[in-house]
Structures are given as C-alpha cells and as structure tokens.
Amino acid sequence: MTKTIAFYGSSLLSAYWNGAATYYRGIIRALHARGYQTTFYEPDVYDRQKNRDIDPPDWARVVVYDGTVEALRKVAAEAAQYDIVVKASGVGFEDDLILSEVMAAARPGALRIFWDVDAPATLAEMRGAPDHALRRWLPDLDMVLTYGGGEPVIAAYQGFGAKACVPVYNALDPSTHHPVPPEPRFACDMAFLGNRLPDRDKRVAEFFTRAAALLPDQHFILGGNGWHDVAMPGNVQKLGHVPTAQHNALNCSPRMVLNVARDSMAVNGFSPATRVFEAAGAGACLVTDAWEGIELFLTPNEEVLVARDGADVAEFVRSVTPEQAQRIGQAALRRVLAHHTYDQRAAQTDELFRLHAARMEAAE
Template sequence: MKLVFFGLTITSSWGNGHGTTYRSLVKALAARGHRVHFVEKDVEWYRNNRDMPEPAFCSVRLYDDWAKENQQLRLLARDADAIVVGSYFPDAIQATRELLEDGHERILFYDIDTPITMARLHGEGRAEYLDPELIPHYAAYLSFTGGPMLREIENRFGSPWAVPFYCSVDADAYRPRQTRPEFACDMSYLGTYAADRQPKLESFLNDAARRLPERAFLVAGPQYPVEIEWPGNVERIIHLSPREHPEFYSSSRFTLNLTRDDMVAAGYSPSVRLFEASACGAAIISDAWPGLEEFLTPGEEVLLPEDADEVVRVLREMPDAERVRMGQRARQRILDQHTSAHRAEQFENVVAQCATRVQAQTASSSRE
C-alpha cells in the first residue's frame, strides 16, 4: 500500500513521545512492503534537534506553511491507500477538511494523546488538532487508550469505529545491552518534565534518593525547571538520544515509569517508555493506573509501590536474581504482544476492514 502520515514529527525525538512512536510503526510497515510518506511541519524546536532527519524506511516531506503548500501536499496523498492524520499535527483540522473534499474515504485519526484530547473536547469543545464535527468522517479512530473511553468516542462523538491502537516497541532496537558506566545506577527515570508527573517523581525517586544517600539515581529528560532541587546523588541528563535508550535501561537496577494525570484517569494508556524498558529487560517500578494489568502483571512483571517507603524497601531488599527474572518476564510479555510488527499487522487489518465498510456502504447506497 501507499500510506501517507500527517504527524507531529518523525525526525526529532526532542521533548515528545511521538517521534519514536511513529518510527517504530512506520519502520515495521515498510518492512512489510508498504511505501510510507510522512508529512511534518518544519518547526524550529524540532529543526534544531533532529536525530533522524532522513529515515531509511520512509520519505519525509517538510513544509512551512500549509496554506501555501497544501496543493502539493494534497497531491502527495492523491493515490494513497490510506491516510493517517495524527494528534498534535499543527494543521490537522484544515488538512482533514481538504482531504475529505478530495474524496478520500480511508482517512484515519491516530490519537497518541487520547485522554488529553478527550479532556479538551469536554472542557473547550475542541482541541487545536481535532474538531469533534470531523470525528464521524474518520474511517477509524486509532486510540492510544483502550477501555471505556473507546465507547465514548463512538457513542458521544460519533466515530464509526474506535480502535485500541496502543504504542509499540521496535524489538530490533530495544533489547538488553551491555551496561554503560555513565548510566549505571540503582534507579533511573527517562521522561520530559510534566507538572502533573513531578509530584510522583519527587516521591518515588527524589525522596528515595534522600533516604538512600549511598545509592545512585539518574533522571534523563528536558524542560525541567531550574528551581527543582535535586538530591546530590541524583545525576541529570538533559536529553538522551533514542539510540542510547536501550543502554540506559540496561544499566540501572530498576527504572521508573510515571504516568500523566489524564492518562491515569482514563486508564488503559500504556506509555511507549513502558514497552521500551520492558523490551530491554528492565525491572520496572511504576505508578498504578486502571488497566495496567492488561499489559504487565503486578508483582510478577512490574512493581507498584505506593510511596517512597516502599521504593526504598524494594531497592534495599529485592534480591538481584528476582529482579532479573521480573525484567525477563516483562520482556517476554511485551515481545509476545506489543512489538511494532504486531502493530503494523493490526494497522493492515484496520485498513482492510475500513475498505470493506466503505464498499458495504457504497453497495447499500446504490440499492437505495
């Protein structure tokens, strides 16, 4: 198939989870023989931090101004077998309207931020990248979030088909690696600063670090305010290239997974970091949220402490052999269910079913 994606970014992983998510999926689709074109707005903060300017598995089309370049971009999508419009794509609403005007029947909305999107629709009536009036016109709504929210997308907002389309991991890139001394620590955390995650980072990591001054901790990620007071045994890395993520996860005894408030409230919203760390065999400490057990079994494949006291107890008392076995079980679970190859096959099935639905609707209309 010829597939055209209109997404936030695939060329830069700086300060966003979209880049690695798109790379994982698109690489797997290309490996299955599909031709993928990715359209991305050329914005300064990604232009200055491009760690994959020319992916080997797809063509990238950068543009500056949709109003001036839309004719060429619409021409690129003219003979596409499926078109994907992603959340936070800056011109998603206008692009969708124009693609519908061109007669495309297989336009899918790919929401990598479903709980945030739903919160915007509830509070403000729309998101900057999604007009609720367009939801019924997307052939499928691919949602990072599963569970009850899918029914809301269909019943309240009129989607013909809301699909649980979770993130995935590139199993070739994310696997256990040799320990790197600069990443070696008792517990690590990888994530961009978020105000609603920070209290949990303070409790689970910083408070634990203060109580264990002899232990080493590591936090990697950009945009943390300068006024944050980090304990002396917490090292900071401002940005870590995705190429180094497997070594990062492989080098710490435990790694921490934290979830945004909207994602916790919605449930069934695993982060790509959760899958990537698992694929590297990392022993994961996580906050709890509804539906987590659908992806990793608490106590066997992931630990869910309630506070810093429990984190400290785990770091002090869990035998290394048990920790390693937990990481191995998590790795096998994710490799069995959530690799990019799994997600690419699911994408193919979604597109095929969309085509069947369109044909059935056309046949029904002709009979009437």
C-alpha cells in the same frame, strides 16, 4: 487492496520534545513490512530538525515542510494522492487547520483516520470546546485509532460521534530497543527518563523525587528535557536530553528503571507509555506507578513492580537485589517479545484496514 498512506504527524525523524516518535516509527516500519507505502509529513518546528536522531529511513518517505500556513496547505493537498489519510494528534503546528485541509483533500473512497497519541488530552479539549475542529469532523471520519485508553476512551469518542474507536497500543520494536552491555556512566540504583510535563510534575515529585529523598545513600539518575531548574535531592544526577540511540544503555545499566504516567494517562488507564516497552525490551527491571490495566501488558510482581507511592518505590530500591531485578527484567523481555511487538500491532492495524475495505466493497 492498495496500500499508500499519507501520515500527518509531529515528527518521524526526531524524538526531541516528541514522545510519539518511537510509536510512529514502530507502527510505520512494521506496516511497511506488510506492503504499505507511507509518506510522513512533518513540520519544521520546535528545533526538531536540528535534533534529528535518525536519518530518513528506507521504510517511509519523509516530507519536511516549513512551519507556515502556505507550506501546510501545499502538503495537505497531496493527501488526494493516497488510499489512506491519517491526521495524528499533537502535530504542534496548526493542528485544526491540518485536520481540515487534509481531510477535505482526501479523495472519495479514501480511508480517513484520526490517530490519537494522547487521547485523554484530546478528549479534554473537545469537552471544553463545542466548536472544536475534531468534534466537527468526527462523524465524517472512518475511524479513530488511539495508542492508549480502554473502554472510557472508546465510549467518549463514540459519544462525540466517532464511527469506530480502536486502541492500537504502544509496543516494542526489537530492532531498535533491545539488551546491550551496561555503560558505567548510566550505572545507578534507579533511573527515570521522561520530559518534564505539567500533568506529570506531581507524580514525578511523589514517585521519583520523594523516593530519592528517602534513600540518600542510593544513586538516582534523571534524564529528559525540562528538569534543569527543578530542585532535586543531592543523590540525583541530571542528564538532560538523552538521545534515542542511548536509551538502550540507559535502560540496561541501572538496577531498576522507573515509569511515571502522566495524570490523564493514569486516570484513564490502559495507557502504557512507550518507555514501558523500551525498558522491558532492554530486559530492565521496571517499576511503574499504579494504573488500571497494567496486568494486560505485564504481570505485577513477576514482570513489573507496581508502586502505589514514593514510599513503595523506595522500598523496592531498598529491598530488591540485583539478582531479583535481573529475573524480573528477563521475564518482562520474554513477555513483550511474545505479545507486544510492533509487528503484532501492525497486524492488528492491517486487519482494521482490510475490514474497512471489505465493508466499502460490499456497500458498492
């Protein structure tokens, strides 16, 4: 089985306004260790290239193309050279055109995949647009992979004509996210790191802002883009964009770290954010808003604290001691190292690729 992959996504080199970067890096790096050679094609848009947080890696070839249709068509034609062709969701530049051009260019016999890093949003788009490009292409693709979502997502994709839909969940890359010494500048009672997004605003207001307002004597930290003009209680310190290289310190320094799911992710369940594994990998005491399927990844009250609302978050901050927080964080670290690393996700993905190759050979 040959193992060359053309991967068309948002960005491998920059996590700036690109929450999928850690996921892409973890999966592609782990697949490289299994013998896969990946070329990642990313457009030069949204100032991501000006805000790179890694250099071009030795475990993938990266092609950055201009944000023009002409450049897009040129790199899409290169899909014909590869054994596996992947179009990811949320590239952020001419997504429908990339899908059509790339899949049309794929050579006969190539494995053609749509890799959805935001399945709830993609499915909502397709429900509202009968002529959606992905709806047209799904019956011709070999499989859909998603980084989250349980049976509702699988059933929805199959209902749209997907031959197969398999979740390949977020995970931990222990080489990049791990415990480090705490830094005084990030010391606080609770930290939340996440870009401001329309379908997370209300949940952040409930689980973070309300909790901070209920505890005026406690120190809260807010990191991420888009919060500069949002009113916050006086005990909240805004950091703005936090580069990936500082995430370990931000996770290791507070007494607790908060995860707040987007509305669509919470509704669909089984969609742990990258931050969940980053925090657990650093040994942080993680508090998350409640969503279906959390116990598949971390055990509530032992490896993670689950809050129903802002009052619950405030009670955790008020009552959980540093010693208790440390025990929970260490338990989470042990769990993710044992069951939720990108090496394990890559093993799953490799098996999917091999099974497809075997079916193709049997059909010849």
